[in-house]
């Protein structure tokens with residue numbers, strides 16, 4: 001039984017990897033943002049570890065944690081109000097949930113860049129010096145809990161059935177990977193609605209406060225004045241701080257006190 | 270000429286794959302999934318589902334439906350749909366395999382009749 005589960009997870013991880021490669025690699029080759037960046041660029045293996053880790057270990061754990069705590073949130077609003085909301089047109093409910101989610105994640109993400117305690121987890125994602133679809137998966141599991149938790153909060157509180165917008169969720173999910181890909185194919189005005197790599201690449205600029213904190217669509221950045229869209233790509237991606245180059249090191253560093261990490265970091269480089 | 274053909278082909282491939290994925294997630298591809306879902310929710314050994322809104326990083330392509338085994342410890346997991354984080358998420362999960370297996374089991378049993 002356990003053997004079967006493990007094989008299932010391996011099969012699914014491999015299938016997902018192949019599918020995503022097929023979706024993004026041709027685009028990265030034909031419309032590259034950084035010309036000459038290879039598929040197996042430096043730290044490819046580190047991001048591959050994050051990809052495997054996310055599928056094999058963290059995704060179910062993260063999602064289970066959020067569901068576990070989310071259940072208790074669904075009782076915050078009285079059932080009467082929830083049922084009143086559920087009788088509103090689906091389009092209105094969907095828009096409300098997505099706008100609230102985007103607003104929360106915008107604020108939460110901005111805080112991650114501002115507050116050092118939150119940045120220590122989020123900087124794992126920003127430590128990628130080479131952006132492509134695989135680098136999107138470089139994310140500390142506690143960062144995942146924070147962001148997925150925030151983004152799902154309105155749906156939990158309002159009791160909104162997310163399965164009714166499975167298509168929208170799927171699009172936003174795969175687009176989130178796309179905006180990290182090494183692609184430059186300007187979408188024109190459409191980018192304000194659905195976001196684009198040329199915007200999110202600037203979020204990964206070496207400057208921690210570069211802007212573009214919004215989830216996928218940059219509308220929140222436009223509203224709050226943090227929208228940036230220069231005509232060129234940033235010179236370099238990553239963070240100014242020194243950080244580990246290994247998977248274990250990147251997982252452990254944020255959860256350890258600074259002094260302890262300093263004394264053991266030589267084992268994780 | 271050849272270059273613009275490659276560019277066109279790449280964009281068409283990209284859009285087709287994304288549209289196919291969205292259709293698959295919305296349940297357009299397999300009509301049998303609907304009947305499977307009913308079977309799943311009605312049966313005693315129910316299957317647990319996870320789905321999320323994703324944030325701007327990545328997403329899980331296949332999400333996890335875990336089969337409840339009344340003899341095992343993880344029988345009480347009951348996971349509702351969710352939105353993924355803004356970075357990434359799982360594209361496919363064991364749920365898809367379970368549904369595929371269910372399809373093949375029902376096809377096998379139909380064959381053997």
Ligand SMILES: [Zn+2]
Nearest residue numbers: 109122126203
């Ligand atoms: Zn960020």
